[in-house]
Amino acid sequence: MRSIRRALLVVIATAAALLASAGPASAHGGVVGADLRVAASLGERELTVIIRRVGAVPGPLRVDVVNHADSPGGTLRVAAAPQNNLPGAGNELRLTDGGGSAGTALDVDRIGAWELWVDDGRETARIPFVVPGDVTPAWERVTTGGYTAAGGLLLAALAAAAFGRWSWPPLVLGGGAAAAVVAAVTAGLLSSGLPVEAEIDPATGLPSTARTQAAARPHVDLLADAALVAGQRSPIDLRLVDGGTGRPVDDLVVHHDALVHLVVLGPGGQFAHLHPVRTAPGEFRVWFRPASGGEHRVHAELERWGGGVQLVDAAVPATGPAVPEPVAGGPGERDAGGMTARIEASDLVAGEPSVLAAEFGDGAPVRDLQPWLGMAGHLITAGPDGTLGHVHAMAGASAVTPDETVAAGGPRVEFVYTFATPGRHRLWFQVERDYRVVTVPVEVDVAASEDGS
Template sequence: MLLLGGAAPAAWADGGPVGGDLHVAQTLGDRELTVVVRRVDGAPAPVSVDVVGHVGTAAGELRLRVVPAGGRVFGETAVRVGGPGATSATLSVDRFGPWELELDDGVNTARIPFTVPERVTPAWERFTYGGFVAAGLFLLLALGFALRTGVGRGTVLAVAGLVVAVTVAVTAALLSSSVPVAAPPLDGSRPPVNMAVRAVDARAGAPVALAVDLTDASTGRPVDDLRVQHAAFVHLVLVSPSGVLTHVHPVRVRPGHYAATFTPGEGGRFGLSAELSRAGAGVQEVRATLDVAGDPAVSTVVPGVGPRQADGATVDVSSGPLVAGRAVTVAADFGGPSDLQPWLGMRGHLIIVGPLPPDAPVGAAAVAAPVWAHAHAMVPPTPGAVGGEPDETVAAYDPKVDFTFTFPQPGRYRLWFQAERGYRVITAPAVFDVPADPGGAP
């Protein structure tokens, strides 16, 4: 059995965006949660944490703890989760720099790095405010000299200082928009990541504990510099032999080691793909396989467009003309009112795998597929929003989600459209047969 947490030493990974809310999807045991660490302004200061549960989230208590880098637990509280919706808690921090938020359900522990930033005042701002403060002091001096001695040398010098101070302040303010912002350091030399996935006694119909080990391809050392991208450290997609897709988000246990739980609905070889991003580098995709004991299922997805049942909803899939090498818009209409919720920061997700042999088990074929794509339908920007992207409590988005994609090769592709409504993630499968360009393009 895989135990999460335990006595693993604290390690300080790069977390999410500094200065905004941090959204992190976490598959903690059999719970699929979204954890939102609200922006922290200053220190000491309170830290607001929202834990969002989804349909099917088991009821229970979670212990939340904040730990500074190299230190002991500074604050702890408990929240009760169960069913869909957000539960809020407040902790506190006493210093700037890296911290970790621990989520403990009594068996599994997730560790989420976050940063309490110390505000750095730019030079132009110091000159602007300093100039106006100095101008106020010189004005008082000028008035004092004028009242005591009239227009004398002291008054003239004070007025001259006032003029200089105002000039400095106004000049700095006017030039502030043209002062270039220092670009963050970029290290594009990070090597790729190797992934090994382990599971003990993986059987169909029973929860399977996955241990995901990530190592540096150059040194073999554990990788602990993952950044949050699209609201998760690791997006792990599992495709069953019949083409059923499961999308989980392993929790960070210790440096280079992540864990997740899923329940396979069938036996056979599953194809796995992990999407992640190292600090200073781009997004990487690594693949693996997992063998599950039990009988495989039969795919019931009919190729082509049209309505289909998915997770209790009717989803209508549509597409423009399909030709390899040409951009096409594909869409999934989840029906009903405009109440889709942002999941992983997006209105919708589309995962595409192919070309695949028509009669081969999908999971094993997916691992060797030349195309494994992950497209997104963005959330419209919110004017005046503070803290970053909207969370899952916002249910206000159009039920039709569309994507533009270019199928690079002809053949059969598997597609999965995903969106969230009522705190339930709906996954609608599709199969497209993409013909070659009659003009001779790929």
């Protein structure tokens, strides 16, 4: 009898030790249900719309809008509606002059595809987002269930051992607890061999395996329509058309905090980096004031769901006199938005990776740069043949948390880039400070490599 009790205690102690040591399975992803940041050039404003993760359905949807310093304050109306539905009245959101953040809470009552309607009184951006359903994978349910069962059985075994008349119930219960822990641990361990968690289908909000199955999506044709006049702000209408079916492209995913990144290069060397807003499926609009007459090239960077990043371009004419941009100058020190920027870009050779850096000061090293589009800095390059590159700052000592309201970046922002072709390249370094995007244009000469490429 005594030996049975001893065996019983060993079983219960083993189950308890297993339970204590196993710990929860590591959390997966973070993509699903994470905050969604979307840059939006709405009318005369450059905004960042932040759609916070939804905790429960039905439940509140928190929306914050960051206004930039050069955008005027004023009132926006924001509302949420399931896709293909018109929203209700929504809420007013007051933006202050000089940049800053304002927020409100809306309601969502179902999982699936939604649109956030942001209206400035003249234009309405319809930003797609997904309220995800329960996407707990099966192995995680087994693991969680196993631990829960083990805990319950262990308590029952202890109670039976303390108050029971027979020795076999605690033994059986303790053994059950041990088995539950083994099942939970096994499921947790096996999960590392399982395929990655399913993507969320943007149309339904439910898990889908389409991304892993789909081949690359067809090429997007960009159609641009505008009647631009130098010195005036007017709209550029962009239509995205599927190169295979001719239908509107409405499966863009937010990449680098925007649906579409648009770089406009003017005939005199002008540069603008904008984020057209989606006004209807496959249709985007951005307001733009060209400094010069002549042909402008618009380059759109976008990512289709289930496909890769695409860079597509189109031409838009502007009437008015041709105006050259001041010569950018080479590496070295220059004024940049109330700061000095020291640009390092030397020994550049085509085909070889180089480190390009910008270091900012205002008498002292600048340490309050804000992340823009989720990164410490951006570098756009244009080659002699017009090829565009978009480079992101390296994470390092100057890396900051990707939230625009946290100003802790700088003074140095570094990029690694390989110039494909020799010749004169134009660069634009972009950082944000005090809610103002500062652009530093530079011109560099890239040497041909020794082997002549």
